[in-house]
Amino acid sequence: MKYYAVIVAGGSGNRMQTETPKQFLLLKNLPVLMHTIKAFAQSDSQPKILLVLNKEQQAYWLRLCEEFNFRIPHQIINGGTERFYSVKNAIETINEESIVAIHDAVRPLISKELIDKGFKQAETIGNVIAAVQSSDSVRMLRDNKTNALSRNEIYLVQTPQTFSLKILKESYKQEFSTHFTDDASVVELAGYEINIVEGERNNIKITYPIDLELAELLLKN
Template structure:
């Protein structure tokens, strides 16, 4: 059985209020993206790492790898205009049976334990996603009216999201839909029930400037 990690690195950094894409910002003196790749390289499953990156950003990434002497093996894949297309480009490079974990490049504090659990349960069940239960009260807004939801039934979805390669390839034969917010939504529309395992509160996504500060604090622990 082969294992793969597809690291999706997109985004222009607009919400970070910086011209540098967020995956290249420094976190404890190392670009965010390098922390993410290191986590997957430490997995006991030793996945083949595919980094999906905008073609225009690839020369800059190569310069960063030289500057920081970053030698973790990985294959760079051209990103698409949408996350859907980026993931599809990556899995089109995979011909063998196996398990694929898709992860946001800007979730750098992912533990190897969570990565390993995603691979393990995806192999057993066909798919699994990391998610944490909501601790806040949740309301839904529709037609200018709000209604309370049961927070015990609400889960906040994270990555990794792991799937057997046959399921993921079948799902990505579908045409793109704006309703696809992650890989689980693509696979679900293809007719599969999605399994959840407990994610990690520390597994934050670097989206806003305060997230980078929080990540620094979490890594110091």
């Protein structure tokens, strides 16, 4: 069975209060995206890496690779206007029977253990997504009224989200919907039940400036 990793890097720096897209910001003297790619390259699964980037960012990325002497093999795929189209562009380039992990470029602290677990379990049961149980109390706001939810039943979804290529190809034949918040939501609407594997608290997403500071601290430790 072949393994692929689709790294989705379409984010901007808006919420980071910076003009530089967050996947290119420096984390421990290396762009965030390079940490993410290294994690997959160092996993036992050794997937072929497909990096989805907006066309206008590709030249900059290649310059960064030269500047940091970054030589990990990866194929660049053109990003789309939405994450849905970016992932679709990537999976359309894969034609052999395979297991595909889809991961946010700005989750650079992913462990090789979680990567490998995702590939192995998806190969057995068709799909698996990383998620952690909520440690906070949770309330739902609806019609200006709030209701408490059981945090034991609430999971915070992460990536990687790993699927058989067959499931992905079928699911991404659907028309785009604004209800698609991640790949699992696309696959679920196609009629598949989603399986969860325990994620990692360290597997944070770099969205706000404090996230970058936290990632620096976690890497030091």
